[in-house]
Amino acid sequence: MLDLDFIRNNPDAVKKAVRDKNEKSDVDAILKIDAERRQVITELDNLRHQRNQTSEEIARLKKEKKDADKLIQSMKSVGERIKIMEKQLEEIDKPLREQLYWIPNVPASDVPVGGAAANVEVRQWGQPPAFNFTPQSHWLLGQQLKILDLERATKISGGGFMILKGAGAALERALINFMLDVHTGQHSRKVGIALPLKDSLFNDGISQPRKVGISLIPNDSLFNKGIPQHYQEINLPYLVNQKSMFATGQLPKLADDMYQTAEQSWLIPTGEVPLTNIFRDEILDSDTLPRYYVTATPCFRREAGSHGKETRGINRVHQFNKVELVKFVHPDTSFDELEKLVTNAESILQALGLHYRVIKLSTGEMSFASAKTYDLEAWAPGLGRYLEVSSCGNFTDFQARRANIKFRDPAQAGQVKFVHTLNGSGLALPRTLICLLETYQQSDGSIVIPEILRPYLNGQELIKS
RNA sequence: GGAGAGGUGGCAGAGUGGUCGAUUGCGGCGGCUUGCUAAGCCGUUGAGUGGGUUAUUACCCGCUCCCAGGGUUCGAAUCCCUGCCUCUCCGCCA
Numbered sequence: 001m002l003d004l005d006f007i008r009n010n011p012d013a014v015k016k017a018v019r020d021k022n023e024k025s026d027v028d029a030i031l032k033i034d035a036e037r038r039q040v041i042t043e044l045d046n047l048r049h050q051r052n053q054t055s056e057e058i059a060r061l062k063k064e065k066k067d068a069d070k071l072i073q074s075m076k077s078v079g080e081r082i083k084i085m086e087k088q089l090e091e092i093d094k095p096l097r098e099q100l101y102w103i104p105n106v107p108a109s110d111v112p113v114g115g116a117a118a119n120v121e122v123r124q125w126g127q128p129p130a131f132n133f134t135p136q137s138h139w140l141l142g143q144q145l146k147i148l149d150l151e152r153a154t155k156i157s158g159g160g161f162m163i164l165k166g167a168g169a170a171l172e173r174a175l176i177n178f179m180l181d182v183h184t185g186q187h188s189r190k191v192g193i194a195l196p197l198k199d200s201l202f203n204d205g206i207s208q209p210r211k212v213g214i215s216l217i218p219n220d221s222l223f224n225k226g227i228p229q230h231y232q233e234i235n236l237p238y239l240v241n242q243k244s245m246f247a248t249g250q251l252p253k254l255a256d257d258m259y260q261t262a263e264q265s266w267l268i269p270t271g272e273v274p275l276t277n278i279f280r281d282e283i284l285d286s287d288t289l290p291r292y293y294v295t296a297t298p299c300f301r302r303e304a305g306s307h308g309k310e311t312r313g314i315n316r317v318h319q320f321n322k323v324e325l326v327k328f329v330h331p332d333t334s335f336d337e338l339e340k341l342v343t344n345a346e347s348i349l350q351a352l353g354l355h356y357r358v359i360k361l362s363t364g365e366m367s368f369a370s371a372k373t374y375d376l377e378a379w380a381p382g383l384g385r386y387l388e389v390s391s392c393g394n395f396t397d398f399q400a401r402r403a404n405i406k407f408r409d410p411a412q413a414g415q416v417k418f419v420h421t422l423n424g425s426g427l428a429l430p431r432t433l434i435c436l437l438e439t440y441q442q443s444d445g446s447i448v449i450p451e452i453l454r455p456y457l458n459g460q461e462l463i464k465s
Numbered sequence: 466g467g468a469g470a471g472g473u474g475g476c477a478g479a480g481u482g483g484u485c486g487a488u489u490g491c492g493g494c495g496g497c498u499u500g501c502u503a504a505g506c507c508g509u510u511g512a513g514u515g516g517g518u519u520a521u522u523a524c525c526c527g528c529u530c531c532c533a534g535g536g537u538u539c540g541a542a543u544c545c546c547u548g549c550c551u552c553u554c555c556g557c558c559a
Contacts, residue, residue, distance in 0.1 A: 041515050045528045052484095052528085055540045059483035068539085075539040283475085283512090406512095413522080414494080416512075 392424030
């Protein structure tokens with residue numbers, strides 16, 4: 001949600017944002033309602049003022065045992081008028097709020113305007129691995145290795161669900177633990193600095209990119225003094241109420257993409273929702289900013305209407321696990337914090353030796369609530385394309401305003417202001433798994449486990465049938 | 466699931482129809498004191514919103530907010546109804 005005052009003062013910027021994000025809000029209509037609303041408020045406030053003063057007068061007369069009947073009689077009509085005007089105000093307020101909720105966040109000035117074609121590749125890391133055989137898709141590999149079962153998942157739950165078993169289940173769990181350890185700073189303590197992959201494990205004489213050296217996280221040069229080095233791990237509810245979904249911007253827009261229970265609770269589509277809502281309706285101490293959190297949660301998405309190539313395998317499923325990073329920061333620092341957030345997510349891909357590119361999303365491609373978004377797209381050799389494994393965004397004060405998350409700024413006489421919120425995947429599991437299986441596959445269908453994951457798998461080096 | 470109690474400012478905790486946005490204590494902030502000294506004293510201290518003065522900082526006036534939503538009343542933190550939440554006891558159960 002945007003500040004109404006900001007819309008009043010910058011109507012053109014807001015209109016441009018609506019256009020660039022392909023939304024349909026009518027800014028002029030909102031401004032018109034707003035003007036009307038303020039008029040009603042002034043009138044109403046005057047009436048209330050009258051009532052308050054007269055009430056005082058009545059109280060005084062009664063105390064002095066004097067007759068107040070005349071005043072009381074005269075106030076009856078005022079009370080009624082107030083009630084009528086309050087109704088009127090409500091009737092204006094409701095459509096105003098509803099229209100306000102549909103205005104998207106304003107993109108940052110350096111975000112390219114346009115649709116998918118306007119996306120900008122910011123950088124690449126590594127190279128697509130070369131194979132001397134035709135790389136298989138993850139669903140074939142998974143089936144052969146008996147670590148992935150889509151048929152039975154369909155039997156149990158329906159299309160768009162997956163079963164991981166044996167080494168597949170263990171691999172996903174290892175990845176989650178690995179990611180959490182990296183983001184919480186536990187990783188290097190546990191396993192030390194990882195070494196490059198051993199050539200001997202590759203029985204088919206493959207190429208460079210899969211043998212990259214591993215740059216370990218976090219990149220300390222990115223962290224200034226006084227700023228947390230790592231994210232705090234946290235576990236949260238997967239079922240949330242209406243208010244929470246509204247606060248992070250999923251509602252009202254994405255109602256059809258989510259699951260709702262009979263009790264009107266919602267299943268979270270991302271850990272961002274409960275995580276960002278932790279501090280809803282709170283005022284934080286400025287010296288506790290920035291705050292970094294990481295959580296691993298399942299995500300539930302209806303994915304209504306998406307079929308075909310996209311949904312083959314485990315690329316797009318109704319339930320999946322994701323490690324999510326969220327930050328609460330001082331407004332002045334949020335865009336710097338975004339850059340750091342992206343590198344934190346990248347560090348996972350680098351450690352796993354997966355080729356990827358960083359995309360700065362255009363206005364038309366980024367989400368409703370975001371001011372600036374980077375996507376990380378990792379290479380899936382079997383599918384022959386990049387998959388979005390992470391989306392990192394700065395939501396500025398858009399979510400904070402909806403969620404009412406503030407901080408007291410001692411630099412400005414203790415003024416209360418909205419924090420900025422950021423979030424990013426670090427990373428989404430199924431797609432990371434896809435890229436891992438397809439990248440590290442060998443001609444016999446076995447999978448080499450990246451060295452950095454081996455401590456999480458009792459030293460296992462290979463998955464084979 | 467059954468019975469009871471309760472939800473007030475950063476926290477604790479008064480207030481049961483008329484200057485109550487709310488006593489008081491703690492905490493925070495500012496100042497004074499400097500031999501009551503890991504102390505004392507004084508002052509100050511909520512948020513939101515409409516309007517005004519001042520190009521900012523700031524200040525002034527009004528209104529709203531004592532869990533949420535309705536109701537009674539000239540007037541509600543205070544009375545009534547509904548919902549949500551918390552606590553205690555009982556039952557049930559990973």
